[in-house]
Amino acid sequence: MLSLRELQLAFCRSVVGPPSNELLSLIDSDVFSADERLSIYRNNVLTRLSETLKEAFPVVRRIVGPGFFDYTAHSFIEEHLPSEPCLSSYGKQFPQFLKSFPAASELSYLPDVAQLEWSISQVVRAAPEDWLPIARLGDLAGDPATARLRVTPCVQYLTSGFRIDQIWMAHQQEGDDLSRWHVDSGEAYLAVHAGESLTLNILPKAAWTFRSHLADGHALGTATAMALVVDPDFDIPAALGSLFAEHLVTAIGDEN
Amino acid sequence: MLTNEAPGMCEPAPGVGLRALHMEELLARRPDVSWLEVHPENYMADHRAFTRLLRVREHYPLSFHGVALSLGSDGELDLGHLGRLGELIDRFEPFSVSEHLSWSGTDGSHLNDLLPLPYTEEALEVVVRHVDQVQSAIRRSILIENPSSYLRFKHSTISEAEFLGAIVHRTGCGILCDVNNVYVSAHNLGADPEAYLKTLPGDAIREFHLAGHSRNEVAGISVLVDDHASCVCGDVWDLYFHALNTIGERPTLIEWDADLPPLDVLIGEATKARHIAQEGRDLRRVVAA
Numbered sequence A: 001m002l003s004l005r006e007l008q009l010a011f012c013r014s015v016v017g018p019p020s021n022e023l024l025s026l027i028d029s030d031v032f033s034a035d036e037r038l039s040i041y042r043n044n045v046l047t048r049l050s051e052t053l054k055e056a057f058p059v060v061r062r063i064v065g066p067g068f069f070d071y072t073a074h075s076f077i078e079e080h081l082p083s084e085p086c087l088s089s090y091g092k093q094f095p096q097f098l099k100s101f102p103a104a105s106e107l108s109y110l111p112d113v114a115q116l117e118w119s120i121s122q123v124v125r126a127a128p129e130d131w132l133p134i135a136r137l138g139d140l141a142g143d144p145a146t147a148r149l150r151v152t153p154c155v156q157y158l159t160s161g162f163r164i165d166q167i168w169m170a171h172q173q174e175g176d177d178l179s180r181w182h183v184d185s186g187e188a189y190l191a192v193h194a195g196e197s198l199t200l201n202i203l204p205k206a207a208w209t210f211r212s213h214l215a216d217g218h219a220l221g222t223a224t225a226m227a228l229v230v231d232p233d234f235d236i237p238a239a240l241g242s243l244f245a246e247h248l249v250t251a252i253g254d255e256n
Numbered sequence B: 001m002l003t004n005e006a007p008g009m010c011e012p013a014p015g016v017g018l019r020a021l022h023m024e025e026l027l028a029r030r031p032d033v034s035w036l037e038v039h040p041e042n043y044m045a046d047h048r049a050f051t052r053l054l055r056v057r058e059h060y061p062l063s064f065h066g067v068a069l070s071l072g073s074d075g076e077l078d079l080g081h082l083g084r085l086g087e088l089i090d091r092f093e094p095f096s097v098s099e100h101l102s103w104s105g106t107d108g109s110h111l112n113d114l115l116p117l118p119y120t121e122e123a124l125e126v127v128v129r130h131v132d133q134v135q136s137a138i139r140r141s142i143l144i145e146n147p148s149s150y151l152r153f154k155h156s157t158i159s160e161a162e163f164l165g166a167i168v169h170r171t172g173c174g175i176l177c178d179v180n181n182v183y184v185s186a187h188n189l190g191a192d193p194e195a196y197l198k199t200l201p202g203d204a205i206r207e208f209h210l211a212g213h214s215r216n217e218v219a220g221i222s223v224l225v226d227d228h229a230s231c232v233c234g235d236v237w238d239l240y241f242h243a244l245n246t247i248g249e250r251p252t253l254i255e256w257d258a259d260l261p262p263l264d265v266l267i268g269e270a271t272k273a274r275h276i277a278q279e280g281r282d283l284r285r286v287v288a289a
Helices: A004-016 A034-056 A058-063 A066-079 A094-099 A111-123 A133-139 A164-171 A205-215 A220-230 A236-245 B020-029 B046-057 B077-090 B121-138 B160-171 B179-189 B193-199 B234-246 B263-288
Strands: A148-151 A155-158 A188-194 A198-202 A248-253 B015-017 B034-040 B060-064 B096-100 B103-106 B109-116 B143-145 B174-178 B205-210 B214-218 B221-225 B252-254
Touching: A004 A034, A004 B103, A004 B109, A004 B121, A034 A058, A034 A066, A034 A111, A034 B221, A058 A066, A058 A111, A058 A164, A066 A094, A111 A155, A111 A164, A111 A198, A111 B046, A133 A236, A133 A248, A148 A205, A148 B121, A155 A205, A164 A188, A164 A198, A205 A220, A205 A236, A205 B060, A220 A236, A220 B121, A248 B096, B015 B263, B020 B179, B034 B252, B046 B077, B060 B077, B077 B096, B096 B205, B109 B121, B109 B193, B121 B160, B121 B205, B143 B160, B143 B205, B160 B174, B160 B193, B174 B179, B179 B193, B179 B221, B179 B234, B205 B234, B234 B263, B252 B263
Parallel strands: B015 B034, B015 B252, B034 B060, B060 B096, B096 B143, B143 B174, B174 B205, B205 B252
Antiparallel strands: A148 A248, A155 A188, A188 A198, B103 B109, B214 B221
């Protein structure tokens, strides 16, 4: 006889893998076998988790088609059951999974499109924070280079070797076809921002480097240095000015 | 914000489950619906949904119907989740908080489904401990809903209805009787739905749920799946009518979670529930006379 804990562990394993014989021996069978009864739960779980992924990655689904998406989603679910009670964070690892999913390897831009969709889902749900005026920089007691500027959680920065913003735009409706759109080749340094509406902005590489380092929690001096590596002529005062003017800074703190 | 009074228990008007798709329309039209039920999990990590729900709450009483506490999981409750639930309860003041007689995961893996328990002394201890813990944390009693079942464990020592009664007895919680689930489980397990209702402690039932299910064929035999994706079927309306006449009227909710119809279809189902309750009242009056 399995303890409750053993039964539940066996049940979890049996949903994403072959059914446990010990578990099956505990399930009443009559007109249906124990495995047929267990498979109803297996199907319900897979359907629910697939639906969650489908809602989070509609553009990826349009690109690959519903059948291939379901196959990909099931493969993902087998490796990644949700780690939290709520499904709001389920799918975070899906872009990374796509990178190593052999069946999707021909669509090399697909993981980045998935990452863009994940970022969009996060910024639109994020709680906006009050922004600070640039004058607050004057309140800093210590060296400004060690200051950390908190960037609003309503923006995320991501980069790709493809114009994923255009690919995303080209697949907003069912049946959209890339051939109807002009998709530039080349890299994208992208800011995904949920303000009054959602915007996807391509930034100059140095500005992207500056902002993404700040958003990742690096000190102002580090973000500036990294931007200057990209572009020795990077205009730091102008970059700081536009960061505040766009209401992106929500807190200023010294390093410690 | 409206007060958190439950719909009246004498002639309780039906409510509907609120899903994101209907929120803006509901706020724009403010249809005559007595109360709304939400899954609190949908408002824990989505600020946009949270602020819209605050607007909804200004106009409608709410109930919270949780799906993720996993009361039947061996081990500890997720205290972070319980804390977030408590914060939402403080903010929205729902008139009712309910969860399910089920488990959803164990050891850090969550299947996000309402999974079946063996009805044993060991499982009872786990559920009772968790219900006590939740009620203590949120400082109020909760309702436990009977699940839809597709299997039965051989080593269960009592029936599900008796198991629910034991939880009520030991924790003081109430029961949310999902009439559709009673029907679905009885069909799938070859049981008698009216006998199930009779076994439940009627005084502890504080709410009814109604929903649609789908009928699927496995090897030529039908299985009912509780998918909340269609109108309430005739047999479930009949069972609801039976429940009204044997248990009494309770606040009743129309659930619809997938393939969402226009809001008016949901409201139409709630109106039908209201009419059936009226028919029950008329019938009881005639019988009493």
